[in-house]
Amino acid sequence: MGFRKDFLWGGATAANQCEGGANEGNRGVANVDLMPLGEDRYLVGTGKMKMYDFDDQHFYPALTAVDFYHHYKEDIALFAEMGFQALRISIDWSRIYPQGDDEYPNQEGLDFYHCVIDELLKYHIEPVVTISHYETPLHLVQKYGSWRNRKMIDFFMNYCQTIFKRYKDKVKYWMTFNEINNTINFLPDDASDEAYQEAYQHLHYQFVASARAVQIGHEIDPENKIGCMICGITYYPLTSDPEDILFNRSKWEKGIFYCGDVQCKGKYPTFTKRLWKEHNVQLDITEQDLEELKKGTVDMYTFSYYMSQAVTTHKNDDTVSGNMSFGVRNPYLEYSDWGWALDPKGLRYYLEMIYDRYEKPLMVVENGLGAYDKIEEDGQVKDDYRIDYMKQHIIEMKKAVDEDGVDLMGYTSWGCIDLVSAGTGEMKKRYGFIYVDKDNEGNGTLKRYKKDSFEWYKQVIASNGEKL
Ligand code: BGP
Numbered sequence: 001m002g003f004r005k006d007f008l009w010g011g012a013t014a015a016n017q018c019e020g021g022a023n024e025g026n027r028g029v030a031n032v033d034l035m036p037l038g039e040d041r042y043l044v045g046t047g048k049m050k051m052y053d054f055d056d057q058h059f060y061p062a063l064t065a066v067d068f069y070h071h072y073k074e075d076i077a078l079f080a081e082m083g084f085q086a087l088r089i090s091i092d093w094s095r096i097y098p099q100g101d102d103e104y105p106n107q108e109g110l111d112f113y114h115c116v117i118d119e120l121l122k123y124h125i126e127p128v129v130t131i132s133h134y135e136t137p138l139h140l141v142q143k144y145g146s147w148r149n150r151k152m153i154d155f156f157m158n159y160c161q162t163i164f165k166r167y168k169d170k171v172k173y174w175m176t177f178n179e180i181n182n183t184i185n186f187l188p189d190d191a192s193d194e195a196y197q198e199a200y201q202h203l204h205y206q207f208v209a210s211a212r213a214v215q216i217g218h219e220i221d222p223e224n225k226i227g228c229m230i231c232g233i234t235y236y237p238l239t240s241d242p243e244d245i246l247f248n249r250s251k252w253e254k255g256i257f258y259c260g261d262v263q264c265k266g267k268y269p270t271f272t273k274r275l276w277k278e279h280n281v282q283l284d285i286t287e288q289d290l291e292e293l294k295k296g297t298v299d300m301y302t303f304s305y306y307m308s309q310a311v312t313t314h315k316n317d318d319t320v321s322g323n324m325s326f327g328v329r330n331p332y333l334e335y336s337d338w339g340w341a342l343d344p345k346g347l348r349y350y351l352e353m354i355y356d357r358y359e360k361p362l363m364v365v366e367n368g369l370g371a372y373d374k375i376e377e378d379g380q381v382k383d384d385y386r387i388d389y390m391k392q393h394i395i396e397m398k399k400a401v402d403e404d405g406v407d408l409m410g411y412t413s414w415g416c417i418d419l420v421s422a423g424t425g426e427m428k429k430r431y432g433f434i435y436v437d438k439d440n441e442g443n444g445t446l447k448r449y450k451k452d453s454f455e456w457y458k459q460v461i462a463s464n465g466e467k468l
Contacts, residue, residue, distance in 0.1 A: 001402045002466060008126060008409060009461040010086035011079060011416020011433070012366050014133040014178065016062045018419040019092065021069025025108035028098025029138040031146070033062050037425035037440060046186060052142060059441060061420040061427070066436045067446055068417075072116050074448065075417055078434055080123035082454060083461040087125050088365055088412045089116065090133035090178065093159055100137030100155050101144075105162045113163075117170050127171045128365065128412060130229065131160060131213065133178040134422065147202040150284065153209045160213045164220040172223055175302050175365070176210035179231035181259040182324045189326075196279035207262045208289045211296025225299045228263035229365060230256065232303035232354075233325050234346035238312035247313045255325070257357070264301060264358040266294040300409065301358055304366030305393075308333070308346035323423070337371050338429060344392035351400040351408065361407045366414040367393055370421065370429040373451065381435045381451035390453070390460075391468045398465060413457075417448070433457050 016032040034051045035041050036058035043049035054060060068075055079087055093100065095109030117127050136146055144151050164174075183199045183206075191199075210228065217224045233255065237248035253271050261269040267290070276283070309320075309327035318329040322340045333341045347367070355362055369389040373381050390413060400406040415431030418438075423429075426440050433454040438444035459467045 002398065003401060003408065003464050005464075007464060008086035008128070008173075008363070008412070009465075010084040010088065010125065010128070010410070010412045012088035012128075012412040012414050013068070013416065013419060014090045014130065014135075014422070015092035015095075016065070016090075016133065016135050016420075017415075017422060018065050018068040018417065020063065020065040020067040022063040024069060025095060025112055026098060026106045027092070027109060028094040028100070028106075030062075030092060030094040030135045031138050031141050032134050032136075033060060034138070035060070035062065035425060037061055041423075041425045052138065059425075061425045061440075061442070064442060065420050066418060066427075066438060068419075069112070071446070071448070073119055075434070076116075076119045076123065076125070078448065078450070078454075079416065080125060082433065082458045084123075084125050084416075085461070086128050086173070086410055086412055087120055087416075088128040088130065089113075090130035090135065091163055092135045093132060094135065094137040096162060097137060097155070097159055098139075100140035100159075110162075110166055114166070117167060121170060126173060127167075128173040128175070128363075128410075129163075129167075129171050130175050130178050131163070132156070132176065147205050148198060150205055153205055153212065156209045157212055157216065161216055161220070164217050164224070168221050172221075173225050173227075174217060175227040175229040176213050176298075177206055178229050179304060179324065180206060180210070180229065180263075181255055182231050184258065185231060185233075185255050185324045193279045193281070197281050197283075200276065200279075200281050201283055203259065204283055204285055204289070207259075208292050210263060210298075211266070211292045211294075214296040214298055215292075227300040227302040227363065228260065228298045230260055230301070230303040231324055232256070232305040232350050233323065234305075234308035234343065234350045235327075236308055236310045236330065236346075238310045238316070238328055238330070239314065241312075241314070243313045244311070248311055251309075251311055260301065260354065260358065262293060263298050264360055266297040268293075298360070300361045300363055301354060302363040302365040303350075303354070304414065305347045305350055305364060306367060306414075307336075307341040308343040308349075309341065336369060338424075340370070342369075342389065344389075344396045347393050348396035348400045351397065351406045352404045355400075355404070355406040361409045363409045364397065364411045367411070368414040368431040370415075370431050372428060373418075373430045373435060375435055375437075375449060379449045381449060383451045383453050386431075386451070386453045387456045390457075394460065394465055394468055
């Protein structure tokens with residue numbers, strides 16, 4: 001059997017992590033521009049430190065990133081050489097509406113993505129577009145408090161309508177909010193009731209915005225396939241203590257199913273009441289909102305998968321953090337240079353569990369290994385560890401398809417070209433098939449080099465995942 005004939009193989013990026021060109025094309029300032037490299041990044045990201053202006057003490061990697069803004073033709077040509085059938089990009093809201101609440105869109109921003117999309121289509125590469133990948137115009141954060149405010153739904157709708165219309169007949173695959181569930185995942189287990197209140201309210205407004213976007217997207221073009229995008233983590237209980245089993249279940253409910261259920265089934269799941277009660281949460285939800293959720297269920301479930309996470313209620317100091325999640329070391333697994341569990345079987349488990357729950361087509365829109373790469377004097381990068389990581393994950397994907405009948409539409413590996421790390425702001429945490437000469441502090445020629453994984457991935461695509 002194997003993967004479907006129209007399986008989409010490709011790679012994934014996000015504007016704030018690869019574009020740069022922050023001050024070009026009339027773009028506004030985005031919240032992520034102010035996420036510095038270094039220790040303060042986490043504090044700014046979690047809102048514990050307010051940073052509304054640039055200062056000399058910090059380096060802000062998103063401003064220049066790997067300059068896809070000026071290199072997109074060269075980069076897309078390299079993706080085409082690998083045989084990409086899809087490229088996941090995000091549209092940066094602040095290029096289209098620099099302030100977020102502007103009356104008219106910014107023509108230069110619209111034109112930029114038009115050129116990028118046309119360049120992809122020239123090589124028959126399907127653009128897969130994330131509408132919001134952690135990028136929000138800063139003005140919306142400062143003036144309205146971002147997603148704490150219901151008004152955000154209207155600003156977002158305006159933005160969606162503009163891009164759905166402008167890229168009609170060119171873009172068919174969309175996803176609304178990248179890793180929407182991270183608003184909850186990011187909270188430590190002992191977060192305050194106020195923090196939960198804020199997070200659940202923020203999510204509710206995003207659910208409504210997403211559901212309305214799905215409806216508008218279908219009205220503008222019935223061919224559109226619009227997905228949710230979930231940070232996929234396979235949670236395991238560390239022990240068989242029933243307390244651990246229940247704790248693990250709450251991780252799945254809170255971290256994975258809560259968002260997926262609302263976006264795929266169009267209603268809050270039954271366990272919601274318990275989750276809200278645990279933290280005395282009272283939300284602003286109208287009857288109209290609930291109607292919108294019902295009408296705006298997604299066409300596909302897209303997700304990122306890097307790792308699994310073991311959790312326990314027992315005292316355990318061997319803690320590990322991974323992609324926006326916290327847990328303890330799993331003695332059966334190896335860990336990456338950044339301490340993320342390497343667990344291909346966890347991907348199969350996730351695929352089967354989710355497909356069984358929603359019966360919607362799935363797409364893996366992020367997967368990959370962030371590692372230290374060494375470039376040799378002759379420009380070679382021998383990244384066999386990356387090849388091995390991806391190979392093992394693709395093998396498990398294939399089992400999920402062949403043995404369990406999961407309907408999998410595609411695979412876009414994360415950071416197909418080296419880009420800025422979302423979690424740490426580093427450049428040295430590299431994921432790409434293409435090496436970019438740039439270091440953490442922003443030095444380098446920006447020259448692109450093919451890694452060993454480049455040729456490997458080319459054969460994977462050419463054989464539709466048979467030659468690994
Ligand atoms: C996901 C994000 C991506 C990407 C990836 C890898 O959470 O959607 O934007 O960055 O994780 O994470 P990191 O860059 O922290 O290694």
